[in-house]
Amino acid sequence: MFAIPGTSPVTITPAAERQIARLMTGKNAFGLRIGLKKGGCAGMEYTMDLVEAPNANEEVIEQGAARVLIAPMAQMYLFGTEIDYVTDLLESGFKFRNPNVTDACGCGESVRFEPLEGSRAG
Template structure:
């Protein structure tokens, strides 16, 4: 993981911690895995799935009864992200406050990141 000693790579709010712990308990899951995939208007979409075990290269963040796994291909894009859970009358769900995002679509479902230095087009 791209990290700074003594700093958690991803932070989880108390609301997100409670929701993740409940999902894990309800589904008897080991953790919630977060990743990224190509898609959406802006180019990338967050993925979330309950996991039965950590996969090779996953970065684990544990907070209270919640455990979050970050997929290896998403780690550099998620560093510094705050994961929150918001409940509302019309919409409830996880929110990602990611300082690495350079653009997002109007509905907020997809994001884009600045090109990585040294990366070749089509890689």
């Protein structure tokens, strides 16, 4: 993991913690896996899946009754992200405040990251 010892790679707000715990209990899940996949107009989309068990090399963050698993390929992109759950008059859902994002689409469904230093843009 791309982490600083003693520091959580992501933070979870109390609202997100409650919602994750509620989802886990409703589906009898081990936790909520967060990852990234190619897609959307900005290039990458967040993925979220309730899972029964962790996979090898996943980072597991526990906070209260909530458990978040970070897929290995997403770890470097999610470091420093705050996960929140927002409810307003028109919609409710998880929001990612990610300092690594360099651009996002207008609807907020996809994001872009700068190429990692030393990697080739594809």
